[in-house]
Amino acid sequence: MHIQIENCNVIDSGSIDIETHKLNIKYAINGTGKSTIAKAIQAKVTDNEDGLKQLLPFRYEDNADEHQPSIVGLEDVHSIQIFNEDYVNQYVYQPDELIKDSFAIFVKTPDYDRNMEEITQLLERISQTFQSHPELDQLIQTLNQFIFGFGKATQRGLSAASPLMKGLGKGNMIHNIPQGLESYAPYLQHTEGAKNVAWIKWQLSGNDYLEMADQCPYCAGSIETTREKITRVRNVYDAKSIEHLDHLIEVYTALMPYLPENAQQQLQTILNNAANITDDQKHFLQAVKNDVDCLYQKLCNLKSTGFHNLKDVSQIENTLRNKKIDLPNYANLNSDLMRSKIDVLNATIDGVLARIIELRIKISHQNTLIQNIISKNQKEINDFLRYAGYHYTVSIEESEGKNYRLLLHYEDHREAINAVQTHLSYGERNALALLLFMYSIKRETPDLVILDDPISSFDGNKKFAIVNMLFKDPGYLREKTVLLLTHEFGTVVDMVHTMKRNFGAVSTAAFLSTRNGVLQEQQIHADDIKAYPAIAEKNIAESNDPLNKLIYLRRLMEFENNKNDAWQLLSNVFHVGDGTREIPRKCVGNGIGNPMTPDEIQKGTEDIKSYIPDFDYQTAYQRMENRNLLITLYDSTKANYEKLQIYRLIFIGRAMNVVVQKFVNETYHVENNYMFQLDPRIYDTVPQYIVDVCDQAINELREVQHA
Template sequence: MANFEVTIENCNSIDTANILVTEGRLNIKYGPNGIGKSTIAKAIVSQAKQDGSLADLAPFKLRGKKGAGQPSVSGIDAISSALVFDEEYVNLFVFQQDEVVKNSFDIFIKTPEYDTAMSEIEKLFAGIKKAFADRPEIEQMIKDLKDLRDAFGKPNKDGSIAKSSKVHKAFGSGNKIDNIPDTLLPFETFVTSKNPSKWIGWQIKGKEFLDLGDTCPYCATSLEKPEQKETALAVAKEYDPTAINHLNNLKEVIERLGAYFSPACQENLSQITKAKTELTAIQISYLNDLKNSIEALIQQLEGLRNISFYSLRDVDEIDKKLPLLKIELGLIDKLDSEPSRAVTDPINAQLNSLIEQVGSLKGQINKHKAKIKKTIEENQDSINGFLRSAGYKYSVKIISESDSYKMKLEHDDLSDFVEAATNHLSYGEKNAFALVLFMHQVLSEDPDIVILDDPISSFDKNKKFAILHQLFRGKGSLRNRTTLMLTHDIEPAIDVIKSLSHKFQDPKPTATFLSCRNGILKETPIAGEDIRTFAKICIDIMDGASDAIVKAIYLRRHYEIIDDVGHAYNLLASLFKGRPVPTIATALENRDMSEEEKAAAESEVQKMLPAFNYDALVAQVNDAAAMKQKFAETDVGYEKIQLFRVIKGKHQDDVISKFINESYHIENEYVMQLNPHKFESVPEYVVDECAKALQDA
């Protein structure tokens, strides 16, 4: 496998970083917080995407300085695409109202194999699609038919046209546009204008001013005679602007559709729409029949226009379904005309051609359905297996939609799907879902490199391994993909490099330790033998260390780890407190050691440190200058902060003090660790703060 020797320069806190990424395998980069792991992720992604975002990583110290070095990444010329999982991905991860993840169809179903199969099926529908494409006026016809259908509204329980419908409002009381009352003939020009409803509305608004006097509120003409005022009020009495607007709109629709109606239907519609009085029962029945005919034709046209794999996916007997799609105008005689047949005949001809190939169509659809079913089952089993092994009570189910597929969320205690999942999932659950679904997004998009920025540190041990196994050993996992995992959690390295390395082979992952000093980030390879109990590490360091105080520090830690907190441990604890007379501090007593106890404790320590002399060393501990010198001489961060604690006791900054204390006691430390002499685990800023505090003392 090839290696990418990546060099990152002038990015945030990193002046220079050199890291090695092995192609086609998991590369774990373990290191403490604050050294620039997220910067590494952002820099590589920015360089791969070439989207100009690399410039955003310019260090503050270099911004605005002439000739300052610019952010750069080299060594990844072969990488042009990347996907990164980080906190931002989790925060932006969209749990939809009705599906677990946005675009679940694209992620879980729409593979290249899927696209190929769909393309072959669509070829069989090409003739019908072309019949529609060759007659663009069909779209307008369908729209007009829908407008006319919708104008009938929802019928009454007895099937009659509701008075609230547009049709009834327009024609129910007679057509007073084509049949203007005699009293309003002077207004004929306005009533028959292109948009009479606006004029009628304006006219009606003025009637409220008629009571102010005997003058027309529109033209100031005298209205002394009663019949003159009645004429002015007649518009409001005879016309409703809304009804007129409906009438005008429906007339336009009927006129556009006119050619598609049979000659008899055209004549009948003309009589109905121009009737002077309200509609008769026979006329209403005729309109109802017309509505049903229109609805039938719309269904037939849309069924053929939208014919596809999806429309036939759930049809058991396609060979019997296709003939039923034929448009039989003879059965909807109100729409049986030459222009209508000019539309439907070519479509029916193409449908007949498709029926001749129904065997091939049926076979391809069934084959495609079987592959989709298999894909769905594999994805569901993969995700649900992870959820079970990680202890989650959720599961997912991919279901078919009208023209797609969606992943739904289920809960063991709920009989229905979980809607708005984001309102129910905890942060950890969202993170776990996001991570596993991210894996499937990787499989879908196939990037050159996958970057996981601290993906599992927030989970407990069982869930960590479940996720690692799902990501790199599960079916359809990231195995054999170039993957960079950046983490401040040593457990992934312990699992894949040491304790469970036999489960992570072919290819075997790599692990390195990241450290940074003075802006220079470097990595040190981690082998299985580097991960040991800290008790054993303490013994190894004592064997090689030269300073007696430093040796005593590691011995005290060794005693604490193996839970041997007897007199020898108390002697070392007293030493670091600078007590001339050592003490015994337990839950039951707190007193000075007797000379005999001191001698026995000293003898016990000397089994590990033969040159140990309590009185001589306590004098060194109480010599501030000597202790500061020891601090300066060691270049091991772990030893520096231990010496700082001996010298100062605590740091004035609570955060720094907490870090030092947690390195001094074992409550928050893993049993397995790395040798601090080889792997610099203490962040540079902590060491710098300790050095500054000693300098100021």
């Protein structure tokens, strides 16, 4: 894929290439626009136009129409997954598991689904029975509503706060209208659509106006003789109790056909009570509830029969037989209608039992598969944690309502860590999150995976442990199209050079640079990564100016920690600006020692000539004293690394920008710890802002000299 990007943050224009089914490492210093590339690709693939527009460079805000962010070349990419802080914040370290939807990621494989489908087919007679007899679902609902009417259980029996006692506790006031209120029967007994409840609410709302006049608040007629009657409705009825009563009548009426005749008669008597429910009636209702409770649970369990409640292979037959319903044991539900429904269900269970051996084999196979999947995933993750030096382990455990969850433990501790954000360091969280991301990619299988600077916070061993886990054979990101954006050069060294035999065939690397808004890409091959001595020797031989040759030679000696007479002589060349080096002097710590002896000067000169045959100390000394010559050399050199070294020489004995000084001394002078490097004359790894500061200082110096 050839991807072109324009007008996105620091990138005005440029392109990168991504090879499919490979790890594409893009190495770049900070400020190049790595995250911008990731965001632009993500916005384009997900059709997030607003997200792409947000990448508009600030300098174009007043002229946005002519500089709209754009990215092309992703026509074959339809799905994308990106590892960045947003992924960590959204998916990882949930309150009760390490990653959202652990079951789908770590257990629910295609083989799992295939086996589950076979088990479901063997058990489908049970689910089909409920589908073919929709009245069974209605029966379950009615039983549940009957149970609900009893409210919370109390030691004294029926709770006074239960819908049952609120609706029937004082008798059925709809069926038994008090004497003197019979004229309201058409309204009180109109239960359709709960109109009786609405009427009572309406009736009671008018009571607030009875004291205002001797007229009816509804019809404005005289209420001199009916005031007491109207007030009595308020004293006898309240809308909430009638609402409970209506619902109870509806539920009990639906349940009655499933009860034997004597139970129906008793229940109807209770419904028609003119007064409080008696203790004997409460005892009867509680007995019915006990039967309903038990039957309801059995029906619900039967309907949900599946692998999750048949896992114990040795008990499958007993479990299924226990799901059959022995109706005679439910004295208050043993009716002909109920028996007709239960017989259908029991026959269904018998049909499944006829294939019990086949069912047992398939469930046993599924149990074995799950254990193997869990064992494999746990071992992979725990091996990584151990080899990377993290003192934690994970376990994949079954949890009611959650299927399976991935949990974290401190080593040798069984208790799971729930507050992961508190216990793990930033680096530990990031490493584990990246590992979990790998497993989610296994499930999602996107067209493109982007890793946005994922391993910069780890030390060397942990970095390699992570990369090895992601891309080793059969790592879950191996042979997928992956874009790895990083400012960590060690990753390039491992993947392209040191461990080429492990990763070379599935990875490619390039160096990205953005200069004045132009993004450029340079391929990095194995032979581009060299030990510094090889780079130094090459540049000593190829540099045109003797001064550049000396720069590389001195650093070569520093790299080899070879501070001999040659190094002493070169140090004097590079400190000419302090005015004390016409006769070379020894460097002692940070100070100046005694003059070098003629023999030491001769020995140092001979060693330098083995690299630079025409070297002469006095000639080099005189050139170093000529700042105009150094400025000309600064202007003409193409490599920014060499510019920085010449800049340092120009400003010896002068005030130097401390940022540049620190960058030169620590990054390029003597303290670069990389054994392997890219040639700084070919790969421009000097940040643009450093070069800009140097350019400005050189221009100011030039102006001073010309004044």
